[in-house]
Amino acid sequence: xxxxxxxxxxxxxxxxxxxxxxxxxxxxxxxxxxxxxxxxxxxxxxxxxxxxxxxxxxxxxxxxxxxxxxxxxxxxxxxxxxxxxxxxxxxxxxxxxxxxxxxxxxxxxxxxxxxxxxxxxxxxxxxxxxxxxxxxxxxxxxxxxxxxxxxxxxxxxxxxxxxxxxxxxxxxxxxxxxxxxxxxxxxxxxxxxxxxxxxxxxxxxxxxxxxxxxxxxxxxxxxxxxxxxxxxxxxxxxxxxxxxxxxxxxxxxxxxxxxxxxxxxxxxxxxxxxxxxxx
Amino acid sequence: xxxxxxxxxxxxxxxxxxxxxxxxxxxxxxxxxxxxxxxxxxxxxxxxxxxxxxxxxxxxxxxxxxxxxxxxxxxxxxxxxxxxxxxxxxxxxxxxxxxxxxxxxxxxxxxxxxxxxxxxxxxxxxxxxxxxxxxxxxxxxxxxxxxxxxxxxxxxxxxxxxxxxxxxxxxxxxxxxxxxxxxxxxxxxxxxxxxxxxxxxxxxxxxxxxxxxxxxxxxxxxxxxxxxxxxxxxxxxxxxxxxxxxxxxxxxxxxx
Numbered sequence: 111x112x113x114x115x116x117x118x119x120x121x122x123x124x125x126x127x128x129x130x131x132x133x134x135x136x137x138x139x140x141x142x143x144x145x146x147x148x149x150x151x152x153x154x155x156x157x158x159x160x161x162x163x164x165x166x167x168x169x170x171x172x173x174x175x176x177x178x179x180x181x182x183x184x185x186x187x188x189x190x191x192x193x194x195x196x197x198x199x200x201x202x203x204x205x206x207x208x209x210x211x212x213x214x215x216x217x218x219x220x221x222x223x224x225x226x227x228x229x230x231x232x233x234x235x236x237x238x239x240x241x242x243x244x245x246x247x248x249x250x251x252x253x254x255x256x257x258x259x260x261x262x263x264x265x266x267x268x269x270x271x272x273x274x275x276x277x278x279x280x281x282x283x284x285x286x287x288x289x290x291x292x293x294x295x296x297x298x299x300x301x302x303x304x305x306x307x308x309x310x311x312x313x314x315x316x317x318x319x320x321x322x323x324x325x326x327x328x329x330x331x332x333x334x335x336x337x338x339x340x341x342x343x344x345x346x347x348x349x350x351x352x353x354x355x356x357x358x359x360x361x362x363x364x365x366x367x368x369x370x371x372x373x374x375x376x377x378x379x380x381x382x383x384x385x386x387x388x389x
Numbered sequence: 390x391x392x393x394x395x396x397x398x399x400x401x402x403x404x405x406x407x408x409x410x411x412x413x414x415x416x417x418x419x420x421x422x423x424x425x426x427x428x429x430x431x432x433x434x435x436x437x438x439x440x441x442x443x444x445x446x447x448x449x450x451x452x453x454x455x456x457x458x459x460x461x462x463x464x465x466x467x468x469x470x471x472x473x474x475x476x477x478x479x480x481x482x483x484x485x486x487x488x489x490x491x492x493x494x495x496x497x498x499x500x501x502x503x504x505x506x507x508x509x510x511x512x513x514x515x516x517x518x519x520x521x522x523x524x525x526x527x528x529x530x531x532x533x534x535x536x537x538x539x540x541x542x543x544x545x546x547x548x549x550x551x552x553x554x555x556x557x558x559x560x561x562x563x564x565x566x567x568x569x570x571x572x573x574x575x576x577x578x579x580x581x582x583x584x585x586x587x588x589x590x591x592x593x594x595x596x597x598x599x600x601x602x603x604x605x606x607x608x609x610x611x612x613x614x615x616x617x618x619x620x621x622x623x624x625x626x627x628x629x630x631x632x633x634x635x636x637x638x639x640x641x642x643x644x645x
Contacts, residue, residue, distance in 0.1 A: 251518070
């Protein structure tokens with residue numbers, strides 16, 4: 111999607127006419143609607159409640175757990191997702207569209223459905239539950255269960271973006287690399303991944319953001335216990351009932367962390383720090 | 390996508406939206422009820438026998454629902470698994486005077502087959518896993534009230550076995566039913582509602598907290614008349630019968 115470069119230069123905003131005005135109005139409405147709730151979180155929470163929230167051990171435990179579990183989840187997603195996305199982007203095989211659809215399916219699943227699905231597959235009474243218990247890695251109300259839930263909901267974001275990034279590469283580069291004697295594996299590692307890095311990084315940021323925000327599937331599959339399974343969104347939900355200001359403050363911090371993550375990735379990509387081809 | 394296909398897609402979406410809007414009509418007013426998660430079965434039954442309005446109920450932890458009302462959400466009716474939240478909202482001028490309409494009993498829920506928990510004392514054993522309501526939701530408050538009645542060391546042993554603090558009673562039931570924990574503190578009506586999948590281990594009488602449900606009409610409700618009729622039915626009519634059928638106890642004597 112974002113890998114497709116626009117061929118025509120963007121038009122100036124000052125162009126006259128009713129249609130540009132209509133476009134501008136639509137964007138203004140969309141922007142106001144999308145930005146207002148985020149702005150309200152910050153204008154509603156006082157700086158002092160932000161600081162006291164950072165001093166609340168329950169909040170910091172939740173933030174720490176959120177950052178740790180989402181980082182592990184994203185690492186697993188990148189490790190398995192990058193070659194998967196490369197395969198989907200560069201090969202044709204029977205039922206490929208079906209595979210792509212299945213991989214993207216978790217994107218449109220309601221969190222409650224994801225939670226039920228995880229319970230039915232990996233839960234203690236689920237399909238693989240007894241095998242996991244015998245193997246000594248039960249996914250029952252523990253931190254590992256949180257990571258599994260995060261991977262499930264976040265991986266499609268990376269796979270989707272990664273596939274688009276690899277597909278947008280000029281295939282003659284890859285062929286040139288192979289004709290010059292680099293094997294398939296070397297071409298993947300030395301040519302394809304570096305060239306696709308901006309797109310992969312964008313996918314990583316989206317997946318990480320989604321993982322940081324995960325709520326429903328985590329609650330159903332992993333439960334809620336401070337320091338073990340209570341991630342920041344669960345702590346916000348818990349505090350909402352008794353301490354609205356505390357919930358607002360923790361929300362503000364989570365927004366700041368997620369926003370900083372998106373901006374950092376965009377900045378690094380923009381400055382060419384990944385050494386990738388500029389788009 | 391061709392423009393003709395996108396037009397067709399737009400038409401389908403518009404038609405679906407129109408159907409969605411149309412189905413909520415039907416002449417009868419819609420009574421919006423915010424109710425404790427533990428009331429779900431009884432209220433769903435009662436709603437079918439309430440001719441004055443079609444009932445749209447939202448079930449969650451009483452604390453979440455009370456917080457929503459404080460933030461300006463206006464259901465017609467708020468039914469809580471305690472008397473504290475309706476009373477607090479009444480004092481803030483957000484609801485009319487609450488009435489107590491039902492009682493319940495806190496129990497330990499275990500799976501019907503092969504459980505290793507047969508008494509409160511079993512919950513203290515190392516290796517037993519427990520789910521309970523978080524401290525803010527009534528079922529969690531009652532649970533901690535029970536534990537505070539135990540000798541301090543015993544109460545601490547139980548708390549050390551807790552694996553999840555759930556935002557509502559439905560979460561506790563789910564964790565026990567799925568086998569994620571050995572036992573959970575819930576109301577007897579929640580165990581009854583599982584149709585034999587779970588069974589109840591009773592608490593000692595001396596430790597049983599008084600569980601009372603309060604209900605109030607929300608100030609500024611769209612349909613206050615129907616809301617009051619709904620409450621009357623809970624006290625004397627079809628609602629009372631639905632509550633009894635679900636295993637609720639009569640309202641405990643005068644309280645706040």
